[in-house]
Amino acid sequence: MKAVHAHLPKPHDPFTDLIGVKLTPPHYAYLKIAEGCNHRCTFCIIPSMRGDLVSRPIGEVMQEAENLVKAGVKELLVISQDTSAYGVDVKYRTGFSSGRPVKTRMTDLCEELGRLGVWVRLHYVYPYPHVDEVIPLMAGGKILPYLDVPFQHASARILKLMKRPASAEKVLERLKKWRTICPEITVRSTFIVGFPGETEAEFEELLEFLEEAQLDRVGCFEYSPVEGAAANALPDHVSEEVKAFRKEKFMNLQRNISAGKLKTRIGKTIQVLVDEPGISRSSADAPEIDGRVYFKGSSRLKPGEFTEVLVERSEEHDLYGRIV
Numbered sequence: 001m002k003a004v005h006a007h008l009p010k011p012h013d014p015f016t017d018l019i020g021v022k023l024t025p026p027h028y029a030y031l032k033i034a035e036g037c038n039h040r041c042t043f044c045i046i047p048s049m050r051g052d053l054v055s056r057p058i059g060e061v062m063q064e065a066e067n068l069v070k071a072g073v074k075e076l077l078v079i080s081q082d083t084s085a086y087g088v089d090v091k092y093r094t095g096f097s098s099g100r101p102v103k104t105r106m107t108d109l110c111e112e113l114g115r116l117g118v119w120v121r122l123h124y125v126y127p128y129p130h131v132d133e134v135i136p137l138m139a140g141g142k143i144l145p146y147l148d149v150p151f152q153h154a155s156a157r158i159l160k161l162m163k164r165p166a167s168a169e170k171v172l173e174r175l176k177k178w179r180t181i182c183p184e185i186t187v188r189s190t191f192i193v194g195f196p197g198e199t200e201a202e203f204e205e206l207l208e209f210l211e212e213a214q215l216d217r218v219g220c221f222e223y224s225p226v227e228g229a230a231a232n233a234l235p236d237h238v239s240e241e242v243k244a245f246r247k248e249k250f251m252n253l254q255r256n257i258s259a260g261k262l263k264t265r266i267g268k269t270i271q272v273l274v275d276e277p278g279i280s281r282s283s284a285d286a287p288e289i290d291g292r293v294y295f296k297g298s299s300r301l302k303p304g305e306f307t308e309v310l311v312e313r314s315e316e317h318d319l320y321g322r323i324v
Protein backbone atom coordinates (compact mmCIF):
# COMPACT_ATOMS: atom_id res chain seq x y z
CA MET A 1 0.00 0.00 0.00
CA LYS A 2 2.94 2.32 0.72
CA ALA A 3 4.12 1.92 -2.88
CA VAL A 4 0.61 2.64 -4.18
CA HIS A 5 0.23 5.71 -1.96
CA ALA A 6 3.55 7.05 -3.20
CA HIS A 7 1.85 7.54 -6.59
CA LEU A 8 -1.84 7.91 -5.72
CA PRO A 9 -3.48 9.96 -2.97
CA LYS A 10 -4.63 8.03 0.07
CA PRO A 11 -8.37 7.25 0.17
CA HIS A 12 -10.41 9.81 2.13
CA ASP A 13 -10.69 8.98 5.81
CA PRO A 14 -13.31 11.30 7.30
CA PHE A 15 -11.87 10.98 10.81
CA THR A 16 -8.15 11.58 10.29
CA ASP A 17 -8.66 13.94 7.33
CA LEU A 18 -10.81 16.20 9.47
CA ILE A 19 -8.22 16.20 12.24
CA GLY A 20 -5.69 17.32 9.65
CA VAL A 21 -7.76 20.36 8.64
CA LYS A 22 -6.73 22.57 11.52
CA LEU A 23 -3.85 21.76 13.81
CA THR A 24 -3.70 24.99 15.79
CA PRO A 25 -5.72 25.76 18.92
CA PRO A 26 -9.12 27.28 18.08
CA HIS A 27 -8.10 30.88 18.85
CA TYR A 28 -5.37 31.32 16.24
CA ALA A 29 -4.97 30.15 12.66
CA TYR A 30 -2.48 30.30 9.81
CA LEU A 31 -3.77 32.03 6.70
CA LYS A 32 -1.85 30.89 3.65
CA ILE A 33 -2.01 33.54 0.93
CA ALA A 34 0.27 32.04 -1.74
CA GLU A 35 2.34 29.01 -2.66
CA GLY A 36 5.77 28.85 -4.30
CA CYS A 37 8.44 31.50 -4.71
CA ASN A 38 10.02 33.58 -7.50
CA HIS A 39 13.37 33.91 -5.72
CA ARG A 40 16.22 31.51 -6.08
CA CYS A 41 18.11 31.77 -2.79
CA THR A 42 21.04 29.42 -3.26
CA PHE A 43 20.53 27.59 0.06
CA CYS A 44 16.87 26.77 -0.62
CA ILE A 45 15.09 24.13 -2.71
CA ILE A 46 11.53 25.30 -2.18
CA PRO A 47 11.17 26.85 -5.68
CA SER A 48 12.31 23.61 -7.28
CA MET A 49 9.77 21.67 -5.23
CA ARG A 50 6.81 24.05 -5.26
CA GLY A 51 7.47 26.17 -8.34
CA ASP A 52 7.05 29.90 -8.85
CA LEU A 53 4.74 32.06 -6.78
CA VAL A 54 1.02 31.44 -7.20
CA SER A 55 -1.12 33.88 -5.22
CA ARG A 56 -4.53 32.88 -3.96
CA PRO A 57 -7.31 35.23 -5.13
CA ILE A 58 -7.83 37.98 -2.56
CA GLY A 59 -11.58 37.30 -2.38
CA GLU A 60 -10.90 33.66 -1.47
CA VAL A 61 -8.30 34.61 1.16
CA MET A 62 -10.65 37.17 2.72
CA GLN A 63 -13.54 34.69 2.70
CA GLU A 64 -11.40 32.18 4.57
CA ALA A 65 -10.24 34.87 7.04
CA GLU A 66 -13.85 35.95 7.70
CA ASN A 67 -14.94 32.34 8.21
CA LEU A 68 -12.10 31.77 10.67
CA VAL A 69 -13.03 34.89 12.63
CA LYS A 70 -16.70 33.82 12.67
CA ALA A 71 -15.53 30.44 14.04
CA GLY A 72 -13.83 32.19 16.99
CA VAL A 73 -10.26 32.78 15.74
CA LYS A 74 -8.70 35.80 17.45
CA GLU A 75 -5.34 35.88 15.69
CA LEU A 76 -4.57 35.35 12.00
CA LEU A 77 -0.99 34.48 11.08
CA VAL A 78 -0.42 35.42 7.46
CA ILE A 79 2.00 33.00 5.80
CA SER A 80 3.43 32.07 2.41
CA GLN A 81 6.95 31.54 1.09
CA ASP A 82 7.21 35.27 0.32
CA THR A 83 4.35 37.30 1.79
CA SER A 84 5.54 40.63 0.38
CA ALA A 85 5.35 39.29 -3.20
CA TYR A 86 1.63 38.57 -2.85
CA GLY A 87 -0.14 39.34 -6.15
CA VAL A 88 2.96 39.88 -8.25
CA ASP A 89 2.10 36.84 -10.42
CA VAL A 90 -1.41 38.13 -11.19
CA LYS A 91 -0.19 41.72 -11.72
CA TYR A 92 -1.99 42.82 -8.53
CA ARG A 93 -5.35 41.92 -10.12
CA THR A 94 -8.44 43.48 -8.57
CA GLY A 95 -10.71 41.04 -6.75
CA PHE A 96 -13.66 41.54 -4.41
CA SER A 97 -13.96 41.38 -0.65
CA SER A 98 -17.41 41.96 0.91
CA GLY A 99 -18.48 43.48 -2.42
CA ARG A 100 -15.62 46.01 -2.45
CA PRO A 101 -12.94 46.01 -5.16
CA VAL A 102 -9.56 45.17 -3.61
CA LYS A 103 -6.18 44.63 -5.24
CA THR A 104 -4.28 41.36 -4.79
CA ARG A 105 -1.45 43.11 -2.94
CA MET A 106 0.10 42.77 0.52
CA THR A 107 -0.79 46.31 1.67
CA ASP A 108 -4.39 46.04 0.45
CA LEU A 109 -4.74 42.61 2.02
CA CYS A 110 -3.44 43.99 5.34
CA GLU A 111 -5.96 46.84 5.19
CA GLU A 112 -8.80 44.37 4.57
CA LEU A 113 -7.66 41.98 7.30
CA GLY A 114 -7.32 44.96 9.63
CA ARG A 115 -11.10 45.48 9.39
CA LEU A 116 -11.86 42.08 10.93
CA GLY A 117 -11.11 43.20 14.50
CA VAL A 118 -8.66 40.41 15.34
CA TRP A 119 -4.87 40.27 15.63
CA VAL A 120 -3.16 40.03 12.24
CA ARG A 121 0.49 39.00 12.22
CA LEU A 122 2.75 38.99 9.14
CA HIS A 123 5.29 36.25 8.56
CA TYR A 124 8.00 35.64 5.92
CA VAL A 125 8.13 39.15 4.56
CA TYR A 126 10.97 39.44 2.07
CA PRO A 127 12.71 42.80 2.60
CA TYR A 128 11.37 44.66 -0.47
CA PRO A 129 11.10 48.48 -0.28
CA HIS A 130 7.28 48.38 -0.48
CA VAL A 131 7.18 46.61 2.89
CA ASP A 132 7.51 50.14 4.31
CA GLU A 133 3.88 50.71 3.28
CA VAL A 134 2.48 48.39 5.95
CA ILE A 135 4.28 50.09 8.86
CA PRO A 136 1.70 52.94 9.09
CA LEU A 137 -1.03 50.26 9.31
CA MET A 138 0.83 48.86 12.31
CA ALA A 139 1.19 52.32 13.86
CA GLY A 140 -2.55 52.86 13.34
CA GLY A 141 -3.42 49.63 15.17
CA LYS A 142 -4.91 47.96 12.06
CA ILE A 143 -2.51 45.01 12.15
CA LEU A 144 -0.05 43.91 14.82
CA PRO A 145 3.20 45.90 15.04
CA TYR A 146 5.15 42.75 14.23
CA LEU A 147 7.24 41.98 11.18
CA ASP A 148 8.98 38.70 10.49
CA VAL A 149 11.68 39.54 7.90
CA PRO A 150 14.37 36.93 7.27
CA PHE A 151 17.56 38.97 6.67
CA GLN A 152 19.80 35.83 6.59
CA HIS A 153 23.11 37.71 6.74
CA ALA A 154 24.72 41.16 6.83
CA SER A 155 27.83 40.75 4.69
CA ALA A 156 27.27 42.06 1.15
CA ARG A 157 29.40 39.28 -0.33
CA ILE A 158 27.58 36.49 1.51
CA LEU A 159 24.17 38.00 0.66
CA LYS A 160 25.21 38.02 -2.99
CA LEU A 161 26.33 34.39 -2.78
CA MET A 162 22.97 33.60 -1.18
CA LYS A 163 21.20 35.55 -3.97
CA ARG A 164 19.46 37.67 -1.34
CA PRO A 165 18.75 41.37 -1.76
CA ALA A 166 19.64 44.38 0.39
CA SER A 167 22.72 45.60 2.13
CA ALA A 168 23.24 45.83 5.89
CA GLU A 169 23.40 49.66 5.81
CA LYS A 170 20.09 49.88 3.97
CA VAL A 171 18.49 47.43 6.41
CA LEU A 172 19.70 49.48 9.38
CA GLU A 173 18.34 52.65 7.77
CA ARG A 174 14.98 51.03 7.19
CA LEU A 175 14.79 49.62 10.70
CA LYS A 176 15.33 53.16 11.97
CA LYS A 177 12.58 54.47 9.72
CA TRP A 178 10.15 51.71 10.76
CA ARG A 179 10.83 52.45 14.43
CA THR A 180 10.24 56.17 13.91
CA ILE A 181 6.86 55.50 12.28
CA CYS A 182 5.90 52.71 14.70
CA PRO A 183 8.00 52.79 17.89
CA GLU A 184 6.38 49.66 19.33
CA ILE A 185 7.22 47.47 16.32
CA THR A 186 8.68 44.02 17.02
CA VAL A 187 11.07 42.82 14.33
CA ARG A 188 11.79 39.11 14.07
CA SER A 189 14.42 37.74 11.75
CA THR A 190 16.38 34.61 10.92
CA PHE A 191 20.02 34.23 9.95
CA ILE A 192 22.30 31.55 8.59
CA VAL A 193 25.82 31.17 9.98
CA GLY A 194 28.56 29.10 8.40
CA PHE A 195 27.36 29.67 4.82
CA PRO A 196 29.99 28.30 2.37
CA GLY A 197 32.94 30.70 2.24
CA GLU A 198 31.86 32.77 5.30
CA THR A 199 35.12 34.13 6.71
CA GLU A 200 35.80 35.09 10.30
CA ALA A 201 35.65 38.77 9.28
CA GLU A 202 32.27 38.29 7.58
CA PHE A 203 30.92 36.54 10.65
CA GLU A 204 32.16 39.44 12.81
CA GLU A 205 30.37 41.80 10.42
CA LEU A 206 27.19 39.85 11.10
CA LEU A 207 27.69 40.20 14.87
CA GLU A 208 28.24 43.95 14.50
CA PHE A 209 25.05 44.19 12.48
CA LEU A 210 23.15 42.24 15.14
CA GLU A 211 24.46 44.56 17.85
CA GLU A 212 23.45 47.62 15.89
CA ALA A 213 20.08 46.34 14.62
CA GLN A 214 18.81 45.47 18.12
CA LEU A 215 16.24 43.05 16.70
CA ASP A 216 13.59 41.79 19.08
CA ARG A 217 13.36 38.15 18.06
CA VAL A 218 16.03 36.21 16.22
CA GLY A 219 16.46 32.66 15.00
CA CYS A 220 19.81 31.31 13.83
CA PHE A 221 20.55 28.25 11.72
CA GLU A 222 23.84 26.63 10.88
CA TYR A 223 24.16 26.27 7.11
CA SER A 224 23.02 22.82 6.15
CA PRO A 225 23.64 21.47 2.65
CA VAL A 226 20.16 20.46 1.55
CA GLU A 227 20.28 18.06 -1.39
CA GLY A 228 19.77 19.99 -4.62
CA ALA A 229 20.65 23.45 -3.25
CA ALA A 230 22.92 25.51 -5.51
CA ALA A 231 25.05 26.70 -2.57
CA ASN A 232 26.39 23.18 -2.08
CA ALA A 233 28.60 23.72 -5.12
CA LEU A 234 30.25 26.81 -3.60
CA PRO A 235 33.85 26.47 -2.42
CA ASP A 236 35.25 26.70 1.13
CA HIS A 237 32.58 24.98 3.18
CA VAL A 238 32.80 25.85 6.88
CA SER A 239 33.52 22.97 9.26
CA GLU A 240 30.73 21.71 11.53
CA GLU A 241 32.76 22.74 14.56
CA VAL A 242 33.13 26.33 13.40
CA LYS A 243 29.45 26.50 12.41
CA ALA A 244 28.40 25.37 15.89
CA PHE A 245 30.81 27.82 17.54
CA ARG A 246 29.50 30.72 15.44
CA LYS A 247 25.90 29.84 16.17
CA GLU A 248 26.59 29.76 19.89
CA LYS A 249 28.40 33.12 19.78
CA PHE A 250 25.62 34.65 17.68
CA MET A 251 22.86 33.41 19.99
CA ASN A 252 24.74 34.51 23.13
CA LEU A 253 24.85 38.04 21.79
CA GLN A 254 21.19 37.95 20.81
CA ARG A 255 20.19 36.55 24.22
CA ASN A 256 21.73 39.65 25.85
CA ILE A 257 20.03 41.97 23.38
CA SER A 258 16.67 40.27 23.92
CA ALA A 259 17.04 40.32 27.72
CA GLY A 260 17.91 44.05 27.62
CA LYS A 261 14.95 44.85 25.38
CA LEU A 262 12.47 42.87 27.50
CA LYS A 263 13.69 44.58 30.67
CA THR A 264 12.43 47.90 29.32
CA ARG A 265 8.89 46.49 29.39
CA ILE A 266 8.86 46.03 33.19
CA GLY A 267 6.26 48.34 34.75
CA LYS A 268 4.26 48.59 31.52
CA THR A 269 0.73 47.29 31.01
CA ILE A 270 0.36 45.27 27.83
CA GLN A 271 -2.49 43.62 25.99
CA VAL A 272 -2.16 39.83 25.77
CA LEU A 273 -4.04 36.93 24.21
CA VAL A 274 -4.50 33.98 26.57
CA ASP A 275 -3.20 30.63 25.24
CA GLU A 276 -3.63 28.52 28.39
CA PRO A 277 -4.48 29.30 32.02
CA GLY A 278 -1.69 31.61 33.21
CA ILE A 279 0.08 31.68 29.82
CA SER A 280 -0.41 34.29 27.14
CA ARG A 281 1.32 36.21 24.36
CA SER A 282 1.65 39.88 23.53
CA SER A 283 1.84 41.47 20.07
CA ALA A 284 5.58 40.74 20.22
CA ASP A 285 5.11 36.97 20.45
CA ALA A 286 4.13 34.73 17.57
CA PRO A 287 2.94 31.32 18.77
CA GLU A 288 5.53 28.53 19.02
CA ILE A 289 8.54 30.60 17.92
CA ASP A 290 8.68 33.63 20.24
CA GLY A 291 8.36 34.25 23.97
CA ARG A 292 5.39 34.11 26.31
CA VAL A 293 3.81 36.30 28.93
CA TYR A 294 3.13 34.33 32.12
CA PHE A 295 0.54 35.89 34.37
CA LYS A 296 -1.08 35.53 37.75
CA GLY A 297 -4.35 36.92 38.92
CA SER A 298 -7.21 35.13 37.18
CA SER A 299 -7.93 31.50 36.66
CA ARG A 300 -11.22 32.31 34.94
CA LEU A 301 -9.62 33.57 31.75
CA LYS A 302 -10.02 31.11 28.88
CA PRO A 303 -7.80 30.51 25.84
CA GLY A 304 -8.67 33.08 23.18
CA GLU A 305 -9.56 35.88 25.61
CA PHE A 306 -7.74 39.21 25.56
CA THR A 307 -6.65 40.81 28.81
CA GLU A 308 -4.19 43.35 30.20
CA VAL A 309 -1.08 42.33 32.11
CA LEU A 310 1.21 44.52 34.21
CA VAL A 311 4.75 43.31 33.53
CA GLU A 312 6.70 42.74 36.76
CA ARG A 313 9.69 40.66 35.68
CA SER A 314 11.51 39.63 32.52
CA GLU A 315 13.91 36.93 31.36
CA GLU A 316 15.74 36.36 28.08
CA HIS A 317 12.61 35.61 26.06
CA ASP A 318 9.61 35.72 28.40
CA LEU A 319 7.75 38.22 30.56
CA TYR A 320 6.01 37.67 33.91
CA GLY A 321 3.25 39.77 35.41
CA ARG A 322 -0.26 39.99 36.79
CA ILE A 323 -3.68 40.83 35.44
CA VAL A 324 -4.75 44.44 36.01
Ligand code: SF4
Binds near residue numbers: 038047081
Ligand atom coordinates in the same frame (compact mmCIF):
# COMPACT_ATOMS: atom_id res chain seq x y z
S1 SF4 B 1 14.49 31.12 1.09
FE1 SF4 B 1 12.42 31.93 0.88
S2 SF4 B 1 12.64 33.62 -0.59
FE2 SF4 B 1 14.47 32.33 -0.83
S3 SF4 B 1 13.96 30.86 -2.46
FE3 SF4 B 1 13.47 29.88 -0.51
S4 SF4 B 1 11.30 30.30 -0.21
FE4 SF4 B 1 12.04 31.77 -1.75
